Amino acid sequence: MVNVMYKKAIYIGFFLFFPLSCVIAFAEEMINIPSGSFLMGKEPLASELLDDPVLLKDFEMDKFEVSQAAYKKVFPAFEYPPGTDRHPVSHVTWHEAQAYCEKLDKRLPSEAEWEKAARGTDGRIYPWGNKKLRKRAHPSYSGMVKRIVGFNKKDVSFYGVREMASSVWEWTTGGHLSNQVIRGGLWNEHLDYEYSKVYDRIELSPDQRFIFVGFRCAR
């Protein structure tokens, strides 16, 4: 009898935690961004302001934004609504995002790293190219509707990094005065949304927590 209950517990445990483990493993996949130079900034400003293209060593970038389940695995006190394991984490400060990355021997990307992972070396203005996507960026709703990370299969960068022009904005190490820079989310106007361009940037106080700000890590 005890043996049967023991087996049942193992089965239940397997079915409860295996999917969550898969979710976390899926979310932790990283993509190698090779060393070399790339054009950074807003065209045609890039060619006017930058005498030389920006040169970066090779690095790795999370393929997906950090999910709620992945964040909770590192910070168990973090709470989120049931059924939103695979939604991108949000309401985290810059310091919390940095702490998460460091716990996994990673770090937040610099602005240059973020932008190179998004646009590659051909100076494109969206992660997928230069044309606007016909796919709607977001439902007609005044607030952020989060979907599972990787939901937008069209928003794929030069190197295969996902959702760098949609979903949540992402903390980087770039900053000015006391602010930190976020990259790659959506611009809202009433009930309409547009994808951000790879050079769009927003400065925010690092202590702010917003539903529209998440992050991904680099290494």
Next chain:
Amino acid sequence: MTRIFLGVLGGVATFFKSSNTAFAGFNFWRSSEYVGKTRDGIYEKFYIQYYKPFKRIKGDSWTLKITGLCEHPQDLSLAEINTLPIKSQVSRIKCVECWSAKAAWSGFSLSELEKRVKPSPEAVGVLFRCADTYVEYLALEDLHHARTLLAHTMNGQPLTDEHGFPLRVIIPYKYGYKSPKAILEIEFVSEAGRGTWNRIGPYSVDGTILPGYDHPLDRGKKRRRITGGEIFD
């Protein structure tokens, strides 16, 4: 028949349009004992949005009812409200329909009321019930935010009926529909609730201002990018 109807409709529209031009500043509500939505006259610089027209509130008979999960539910008169420690700030209201407008606001923080009524530990938020039958919910976390105000004064004067006399919320990092006006009752509740706007349209419960575009009325509606959260300029 349709042509006649459309002709009459066009005539009426032309009349009202020319009336507005000829009597700049005139609007129906200002001349009546009711107050409601308007964008005419001085309100071209600060649009007025109400859910439904309502009879103007008389300050001497108005009381703020504080109910729900608190130890000492009570009614406070306008005179009592005006004795609470004053907090002032300049902040911009950003409407979800794109416009924004800025003013200097004075009032008090919710914590001043909480000292009197002592909310129960299980209270997580507040439902505001307003004279225009509008209802809005705000979490205590948001109501305790340093930039959130229960305002009774605008630009150094008591709120006008249009701007929410005698008491309104100012929560500048959320869209204007989260700043209820002409408040009649504050109810402490144990579960997050929904507001009128969220129930009737595609408007989020959260109401946080997203990165996007703003058309400030005080700058000729010239479109500009905003970063999300409070607009500080």
